[in-house]
Amino acid sequence: MISAAVLITSLLIAINASIGGTFLVLRRMGMLTDAIAHAILPGLVIGYLLAESRSSPLITLFAAATGLLVTLLIYWLNKYLNVWVEASTGMVYTSFFALGILGVTLFGENADLDTDCILYGELLWIPFRRPLSGTFLDFAPWAVWQQLVLLGLWAILLLPSWPIWKSISFDIDFARTQGLNVERKNLQLLALVSLSTVWSFEAVGAILVMGFMLLPAATAWLWVKRLEHMLALSIALAALSAIGGYALAWWINLDPSTTMVLVSGTFFLLSLLWQRKSTLRVG
Amino acid sequence: MESKPIVDVHNLTAGYRRRPAIWNLDFQIQEGKFTGILGPNGSGKSTLLKCLLGQITPYTGYAHLWGQNVDKVRHRIAYVPQKESVDWNFPATVMDVVLMGRYRPGRFWQRLGKKDKEAALYWLEQTGMNHLANRQIGQLSGGQRQRVFLARALAREPSLLFLDEPFAGVDAGSAERILHMLKLLIEQGKSIVMVHHDLVSAGKILDNAILLNTRLVASGPVSEVFNHENLSATYGSDLSILSDVIDLVTRNPGRFKDPRNQKS
Numbered sequence: 001m002i003s004a005a006v007l008i009t010s011l012l013i014a015i016n017a018s019i020g021g022t023f024l025v026l027r028r029m030g031m032l033t034d035a036i037a038h039a040i041l042p043g044l045v046i047g048y049l050l051a052e053s054r055s056s057p058l059i060t061l062f063a064a065a066t067g068l069l070v071t072l073l074i075y076w077l078n079k080y081l082n083v084w085v086e087a088s089t090g091m092v093y094t095s096f097f098a099l100g101i102l103g104v105t106l107f108g109e110n111a112d113l114d115t116d117c118i119l120y121g122e123l124l125w126i127p128f129r130r131p132l133s134g135t136f137l138d139f140a141p142w143a144v145w146q147q148l149v150l151l152g153l154w155a156i157l158l159l160p161s162w163p164i165w166k167s168i169s170f171d172i173d174f175a176r177t178q179g180l181n182v183e184r185k186n187l188q189l190l191a192l193v194s195l196s197t198v199w200s201f202e203a204v205g206a207i208l209v210m211g212f213m214l215l216p217a218a219t220a221w222l223w224v225k226r227l228e229h230m231l232a233l234s235i236a237l238a239a240l241s242a243i244g245g246y247a248l249a250w251w252i253n254l255d256p257s258t259t260m261v262l263v264s265g266t267f268f269l270l271s272l273l274w275q276r277k278s279t280l281r282v283g
Numbered sequence: 284m285e286s287k288p289i290v291d292v293h294n295l296t297a298g299y300r301r302r303p304a305i306w307n308l309d310f311q312i313q314e315g316k317f318t319g320i321l322g323p324n325g326s327g328k329s330t331l332l333k334c335l336l337g338q339i340t341p342y343t344g345y346a347h348l349w350g351q352n353v354d355k356v357r358h359r360i361a362y363v364p365q366k367e368s369v370d371w372n373f374p375a376t377v378m379d380v381v382l383m384g385r386y387r388p389g390r391f392w393q394r395l396g397k398k399d400k401e402a403a404l405y406w407l408e409q410t411g412m413n414h415l416a417n418r419q420i421g422q423l424s425g426g427q428r429q430r431v432f433l434a435r436a437l438a439r440e441p442s443l444l445f446l447d448e449p450f451a452g453v454d455a456g457s458a459e460r461i462l463h464m465l466k467l468l469i470e471q472g473k474s475i476v477m478v479h480h481d482l483v484s485a486g487k488i489l490d491n492a493i494l495l496n497t498r499l500v501a502s503g504p505v506s507e508v509f510n511h512e513n514l515s516a517t518y519g520s521d522l523s524i525l526s527d528v529i530d531l532v533t534r535n536p537g538r539f540k541d542p543r544n545q546k547s
Contacts, residue, residue, distance in 0.1 A: 026373065082300065163395055167383040171369045174435070177336050178386060179357035221374060225419035230374045 005141050010256060011242045012147035013200045014212055018238035019154050020193040021213035022231050025221060026169050031086065032071060032190075033213045035093035036197045037206040039070040041100020049107055060146075060198060067194030070096055146199045150192070157188055166227050204257040211261035216241065219268040222275045237267055289314040289443060289474050290335065294344030297334050303342060303497075304330040310493055310502040312476060317469050317488065319479040319505075322495035323518050328478045331495065332447055335476065336362055348443065358387065361441035365448055366428045371421045378416040380431050381407055384438035399438075406434040411460055426457025433461055437468075444468060446477040450484070462488060482518070 024030050043066025047059035070092055077088035158165055168175045168182050176182050193213075200209045220233035245260025252259075290312035298304035305327035312318050320328050333339045334346045337353035348356050361384065384406075385399040407413040410430040415423065420431065429449055436444060444465075450458050465475055469490075479485050485492065485505070492508050494500035494517045501508040501516075 026370075028370075080300075160394075163382065163386050166375065166379065167386055170373045170375055170380065170383065171364070173338060173364060173368065174362060174383070175386075176338060177357065177360070177362045178384075178439070179354065180386070221372075224374050226376055226379060227374050 005144070006256065007243070007246050009141060009143045009147065009203060010246060010260060011239055012144065012151065013203055014216070014238035014242040014260065015235050016147055016150045016154065016196050017200055017209065017212035018216040018234045019158075019231065020189075020196045021215075021217035022220070022227075022234045023165075023169060023189055024193065025214055025217040026227075026230075029085075030210070030214045030218075031089050032074070033193070033197055034207075034210045035074065035089050036067040036070060036194055037201050037209045039093040039096035039100075040064075040066045040194075040198055040201070041097055041206075042066060042103055043100075045100055045103035045107060060195075063198040064191075064195045066096070067198055068191055071190045071194060143199070143203055150196055150199060153192055153195075157192060162228075169227065204260075208257050208261050211264055212238070215261065215264035215268050219264070219271045222268075222271045237264070241267065287314045288312065289349060290476065291347045291350060292331075292335075292344070293347075295331075295334060295341050295346055296343040297330055297339055297341040298327075299330075299339070301342075305334075305495070306498045307344070308495075308499045310499060312474070312493075313491065314474050315469065315472050316490040317465065317475045317477070318491040318493065319477050319485050319489040320493045320495060321479055321482065321485055321517065322500075326496045326517070328495055329447065331493075332445060332476075332478050336360075336445060358439075359442045361436035361439040361444050363429075363432045363436045363444070363446040363449055365451065366425065366432060371423070371428065373420065375420055376417050377407065377412055377420060377423070377431050378403060380420055381434045381438050384435040402440070403434075403438050406437045409437070410434040410464060424454065424457075425452045426454040429453050429461060430457055433464060437464070441473070443474045443476070446475065448478050448480055451480060482514070 021030075021033070024032055040063040043062040043064075044059060047062030050062075051058040073092045074085070074088045077083040077092065078085045083091070164175070164180055164185065167178070168180065168185055172182055197209055197213075200212060204212060216234045216237040217230070219237055220230045224230045224233055241260050241264040244263040245258075246256050248254070248259040248263065249256035288311035292308050292310050295308040296303050296306050304325075308331065320331060322328050330339070331346075334341055335348070335353070337357075346353070348360065353360070381403040382395055382399060385395055385402060404413065404416070407416055410433055412427065412430050412434060415427065420428070423431065433446075433449070436446075446465075449461055453461070465477075465488075468475060477489075479489070486509055489505050491503060492505050493502040494508060494513055496517045501513040
């Protein structure tokens with residue numbers, strides 16, 4: 001069965017994830033997505049316990065806040081205690097994830113909160129999660145509204161000050177000497193990445209979300225020589241992977257989020273091989 | 284004519300993670316001069332530069348520019364970092380990088396206009412990089428990268444330019460071009476503060492020098508501070524090159540020459 005809701009949701013998720021991913025890949029901070037996706041588990045549990053329902057915005061709020069907290073902890077450990085960034089990422093997110101699993105085991109039994117859906121997501125259930133019937137929001141599933149809000153936030157963040165994002169991503173110290181408030185910009189970016197992870201993860205799970213974020217961006221980087229083009233190509237590849245992956249899933253009857261990441265990964269591999277060939281030809 | 288102090292450093296102690304790398308520095312830098320910060324590895328040159336640029340907060344004392352905190356005068360300064368400090372695989376063209384010098388904070392809508400592009404083009408021409416404007420920065424040589432960084436800084440049209448070892452790993456042609464540009468800036472009345480490694484060329488190109496070895500050894504005109512006592516206090520007394528340097532400076536004070544074409 002082809003569901004327009006599932007396709008549109010995954011398209012939007014892929015596009016939003018690839019925007020955040022572009023900046024993470026350039027800053028060699030790709031693993032952060034994985035860290036956030038796992039570390040928000042305790043936030044989910046707390047939100048769930050307080051709201052006692054799965055669709056409450058409290059859950060999003062707590063999860064996104066936990067994601068941001070984890071990001072800041074990693075940053076802080078690295079900057080002030082001089083812990084190597086991979087080490088601090090590993091330390092922080094595994095501890096948070098363990099805490100979350102403890103929470104799920106203790107409180108998750110009489111709730112339909114289980115580790116499977118957290119790890120693998122449930123894209124096919126998306127159409128059944130809708131806002132209250134009778135309101136105009138009922139027109140589309142929650143996930144579509146969430147992703148549209150996110151897309152709007154990315155536009156507000158990036159469009160008016162695009163040159164500044166370029167400068168900060170390339171050379172953060174130079175941007176700082178220009179008097180740009182780079183810490184605030186960083187925080188805004190990480191908050192959106194965190195929110196993007198939280199909202200994607202219900203659909204595609206804690207593991208595959210990294211593929212959605214990083215693969216299109218990493219592929220695009222192999223082809224372009226300007227940041228604008230990298231972002232545009234990254235979005236296009238994300239959209240293509242979502243559509244291609246959905247078609248593949250429908251054809252061989254698989255979970256769509258899996259095939260989407262597989263298609264994305266294939267793009268990356270092919271680009272890598274092609275670009276290596278062309279480099280050899282020039283050299 | 285005595286020029287005004289543009290940089291005023293008083294009782295400055297600074298470092299990382301509560302370990303000072305520079306101690307109780309006191310000196311001034313004159314306006315319109317080409318000033319070098321000199322010292323061996325680990326002498327705190329970079330720490331001092333970071334203090335001047337406001338990238339780290341000092342433990343004691345202050346480093347003022349035009350008598351004010353650096354945050355108040357950021358629009359009047361520019362900075363050429365070491366070219367190793369960034370990833371040159373970043374997706375940007377030469378033009379993109381030079382335009383980065385044009386951004387000024389404060390406005391909500393911060394897109395660049397025609398005037399900014401013209402300024403960027405002008406400085407690309409001045410640094411001899413205009414024919415490479417659309418090239419991806421990863422394809423540039425070391426010297427070309429340094430020239431792009433210089434063009435980006437000059438696109439800000441600063442009154443005071445900071446450079447961190449601009450001649451390190453740079454080919455002779457680029458070094459000559461960069462030095463020529465810096466000389467022109469001084470002629471136009473701008474001020475330059477440069478962290479520099481090579482003592483021999485320092486004697487020939489600089490007006491003033493700050494000799495640093497975690498503490499201040501000396502500061503002032505090169506012809507006065509480059510003596511045996513100061514240089515051995517800075518670099519240690521076992522350097523046989525020291526007497527050669529002093530010879531050179533006393534014979535040939537304050538002249539602009541390409542350091543690469545001279546033999547010590």
